[in-house]
Amino acid sequence: MNIDIRHLRAFQAVAETGAFRRAAERLRMSQPALSAQIRDLEREVGVVLFDRTTRRVELTGAGREFLPQAAKLLGDLEAALRGLTDLAQHRRGHVAVACAPLLASVMLPELIATFLAAHPGIRISLIDARTDQIVDKVRSGEADLGIGTFADAEPGIARTRLFRDELLLFVPRRAPAPRRAATWAEIADEPLVALTRESGLRALVEMGFGTLGRPARPAYEVAQVTTAVALVEAGLGVAVLPAAARAIAHDRRVTLRALGQPRVARDVSLIVASGRSPTPAAQAFAAHARVRASGALGRRT
Amino acid sequence: MNIDIRHLRAFQAVAETGAFRRAAERLRMSQPALSAQIRDLEREVGVVLFDRTTRRVELTGAGREFLPQAAKLLGDLEAALRGLTDLAQHRRGHVAVACAPLLASVMLPELIATFLAAHPGIRISLIDARTDQIVDKVRSGEADLGIGTFADAEPGIARTRLFRDELLLFVPRRAPAPRRAATWAEIADEPLVALTRESGLRALVEMGFGTLGRPARPAYEVAQVTTAVALVEAGLGVAVLPAAARAIAHDRRVTLRALGQPRVARDVSLIVASGRSPTPAAQAFAAHARVRASGALGRRT
DNA sequence: CGATATTCATAACCAAAGACTATCAATCAA
DNA sequence: TTGATTGATAGTCTTTGGTTATGAATATCG
Numbered sequence: 328m329n330i331d332i333r334h335l336r337a338f339q340a341v342a343e344t345g346a347f348r349r350a351a352e353r354l355r356m357s358q359p360a361l362s363a364q365i366r367d368l369e370r371e372v373g374v375v376l377f378d379r380t381t382r383r384v385e386l387t388g389a390g391r392e393f394l395p396q397a398a399k400l401l402g403d404l405e406a407a408l409r410g411l412t413d414l415a416q417h418r419r420g421h422v423a424v425a426c427a428p429l430l431a432s433v434m435l436p437e438l439i440a441t442f443l444a445a446h447p448g449i450r451i452s453l454i455d456a457r458t459d460q461i462v463d464k465v466r467s468g469e470a471d472l473g474i475g476t477f478a479d480a481e482p483g484i485a486r487t488r489l490f491r492d493e494l495l496l497f498v499p500r501r502a503p504a505p506r507r508a509a510t511w512a513e514i515a516d517e518p519l520v521a522l523t524r525e526s527g528l529r530a531l532v533e534m535g536f537g538t539l540g541r542p543a544r545p546a547y548e549v550a551q552v553t554t555a556v557a558l559v560e561a562g563l564g565v566a567v568l569p570a571a572a573r574a575i576a577h578d579r580r581v582t583l584r585a586l587g588q589p590r591v592a593r594d595v596s597l598i599v600a601s602g603r604s605p606t607p608a609a610q611a612f613a614a615h616a617r618v619r620a621s622g623a624l625g626r627r628t
Numbered sequence: 629m630n631i632d633i634r635h636l637r638a639f640q641a642v643a644e645t646g647a648f649r650r651a652a653e654r655l656r657m658s659q660p661a662l663s664a665q666i667r668d669l670e671r672e673v674g675v676v677l678f679d680r681t682t683r684r685v686e687l688t689g690a691g692r693e694f695l696p697q698a699a700k701l702l703g704d705l706e707a708a709l710r711g712l713t714d715l716a717q718h719r720r721g722h723v724a725v726a727c728a729p730l731l732a733s734v735m736l737p738e739l740i741a742t743f744l745a746a747h748p749g750i751r752i753s754l755i756d757a758r759t760d761q762i763v764d765k766v767r768s769g770e771a772d773l774g775i776g777t778f779a780d781a782e783p784g785i786a787r788t789r790l791f792r793d794e795l796l797l798f799v800p801r802r803a804p805a806p807r808r809a810a811t812w813a814e815i816a817d818e819p820l821v822a823l824t825r826e827s828g829l830r831a832l833v834e835m836g837f838g839t840l841g842r843p844a845r846p847a848y849e850v851a852q853v854t855t856a857v858a859l860v861e862a863g864l865g866v867a868v869l870p871a872a873a874r875a876i877a878h879d880r881r882v883t884l885r886a887l888g889q890p891r892v893a894r895d896v897s898l899i900v901a902s903g904r905s906p907t908p909a910a911q912a913f914a915a916h917a918r919v920r921a922s923g924a925l926g927r928r929t
Numbered sequence: 930c931g932a933t934a935t936t937c938a939t940a941a942c943c944a945a946a947g948a949c950t951a952t953c954a955a956t957c958a959a
Numbered sequence: 960t961t962g963a964t965t966g967a968t969a970g971t972c973t974t975t976g977g978t979t980a981t982g983a984a985t986a987t988c989g
Contacts, residue, residue, distance in 0.1 A: 332633055378905050387904070392715075403700070407694065596684065603679050604688050
C-alpha cells in the first residue's frame with residue numbers, strides 16, 4: 328500500500344466537511360470506501376488523523392498539522408496538471424518559427440496576427456534565416472517549425488507543401504507593359520537586379536537562365552528583396568522575384584509580368600523535425616499555416 | 629482515470645534514466661507496466677511528454693517543463709509523510725503536561741530529563757496548576773496529559789495510577805527524633821505549618837485531623853511547599869507533607885517521620901482526555917511516566 | 930549491406946486493490 | 960427509552976494495474 332492522491336483528497340474532504348458522510352458525497356463515493364481510505368492512510372503513516380465517534384469527527388493534533396500540507400500538495404498538483412492541459416489546449420505555449428527573409432516579411436506577419444487572435448496565450452518567436460540554417464535550426468530543436476523552400480529529402484525533416492510561388496518579372500513602371508507573359512530570352516540582355524548567391528531565390532533565377540545555356544549576369548547584386556524592388560523602381564534594371572514579393576511592390580512604381588518559357592516556381596513548405604513531437608502550440612500554428620495557405624495566401628500566388 | 633503519485637514517479641524515473649527499461653528496473657516493475665503508466669499520464673493531460681523511438685527516449689518541451697514540477701511534488705509529499713511518521717515514531721512532537729506544583733518541582737524535572745534523553749526531538753511544555761485546573765486543561769486539550777491527585781470519576785477523563793504518596797511529618801532537626809511513627813494526636817497541639825485551602829494537599833491534612841474530630845488550626849498558612857519546609861527548618865512549627873516533598877527537605881535541617889493512626893496517602897495519577905486520541909509523543913511520555921513511576925519514583929515513596 | 934540484438938509497444942491474461950450494498954454499533958435528540 | 964443518524968465492518972464484485980509473451984523498429988557489428 329502506497330500513499331496516493333486519492334488518500335490526500337479523502338483526508339482533505341473529511342477534514343473540511345467534518346463528517347465522513349458529507350465528505351463521501353462530495354467525493355462521489357460511498358461512505359465505507361472513504362472510511363477505508365482514511366483507515367489505510369492512518370495505518371500507513373502510523374498516526375491517528377481524526378478522532379471520531381459516530382456523532383463527531385475532528386482532527387487530531389497530527390491531522391491539524393497535516394491538513395495545510397495536504398491542501399498545498401493537492402493545489403500544486405492541480406496547478407502542474409493545469410499547466411500541461413493549458414499547453415494541450417493552446418491556452419499557453421511557445422512556437423519558434425524559422426522562416427526565409429522574404430516570407431518572414433510578407434507572409435508571417437499576417438499569419439502570426441491571425442493566429443494570435445485565436446490563441447492569445449501563445450507566444451511566437453520569428454527567426455529569419457537562410458534555407459540551410461532553417462533546416463539546421465529545426466533539426467536541432469532551436470526552431471519548432473520552418474517555412475521556406477527546401478530540398479526534397481532532408482533526413483530528420485518532415486515537409487508539407489503550403490503553396491506554389493511562381494517567379495515573376497518585376498519591371499519599372501514606364502510605358503504600359505504588354506499583358507502577355509515575358510520570356511527569359513527577352514530579359515537576357517536587360518540589366519538584371521539579382522539577389523546574392525546566398526539567397527535561395529537566386530538559385531531559381533539561375534535555373535531560368537540555365538535554360539538559355541548561360542548563368543545570370545546581374546548588373547546589381549543585393550541581399551534583400553526590398554532593395555531589389557527599390558532598384559527596379561528607380562529604373563536601374565529588372566528583377567525576377569517570386570509572387571510572394573508582390574506585397575513589397577504594391578505601392579511602388581513597379582509592374583509585375585508573368586515570366587514563361589519556362590515558368591519557374593518554388594514550393595513554399597512547412598517543415599518540422601520528424602523525430603520530435605511538435606508542441607501542441609507548434610501543431611496549432613502549423614495547422615493554421617496550412618489552412619491559411621490553402622486559402623488566402625494560396626490564392627494570391 | 630485520475631493522475632496518481634504512481635504516474636509522477638513513473639514520469640520522473642523515465643525522465644531521469646532516459647530509458648523505459650532502466651526506469652522500470654529502478655521502480656521494480658515490468659517495462660510494459662511502466663509504458664502503460666506513461667501512456668495514461670500523457671493521455672490524461674493531453675500532451676506528449678516523451679519522444680521515443682525504440683532506441684532513444686527524450687523529453688519533449690512540455691516534459692522538460694513538467695519534470696521539475698513533478699520532482700517538487702514528489703519531494704513535498706515525501707516530506708509531509710515523513711513529518712507524520714516522525715510524529716509516529718517519536719522523533720518529533722510536543723507534549724503539554726499539566727501538573728500539580730509540588731510534583732512539577734520534585735518529580736517532573738527528572739521525568740522530563742530522562743524522557744528527552746530518549747526522545748531528543750520532542751518538546752515538552754510543563755504547566756503547573758491546581759488539580760481542578762489540570763482537569764480542565766486536559767479536557768479542553770490545552771494539556772495533553774495531567775499529573776496529580778484526582779477525584780475518581782471525572783467525565784471525559786481517563787486516569788491511571790502512577791504511585792501512592794504517603795503523608796509524612798516534617799519536624800525541625802533539633803534533638804534526635806524517635807524512630808517510631810508519629811500520630812495525628814501527638815501533633816494536635818504543635819504549631820502547624822499548613823498549605824492554603826486552595827492546595828489539594830491541605831485537604832489531605834484536614835482528613836487526618838478529621839479523625840481527631842476537629843479541623844486543622846494552622847499557625848502558618850503558605851502557598852508553596854518550599855516555604856512550608858523553610859518555616860519548619862526555622863523551627864517555627866511542624867508540617868504534614870507528602871513523601872514526594874522529601875526531595876525539598878533533603879539538604880535542609882528538617883527531619884521526616886512517618887505519620888500514623890491513621891496513615892493518610894494520596895494516589896498520584898496520570899490523566900488524559902478520554903475522547904481524544906493522545907498524540908504519539910503524549911503516548912510515549914505517558915508510557916515513560918508509568919514505567920518510571922513503578923520503578924524509581926515508586927520506590928521512593 | 931544483411932544479421933543480430935536491444936528497446937519500446939501491444940495483446941492476453943490474471944491478481945489484487947478498491948468500491949458498492951447490506952448491516953451493525955454507538956450516540957444524540959425527542 | 961426509542962428512533963434516527965453516522966461511522967465501522969463484512970461480503971461480493973468490478974476495475975485497475977501488473978506480468979508474461981510477442982511484435983515492430985532501430986542501432987550495431989560482421
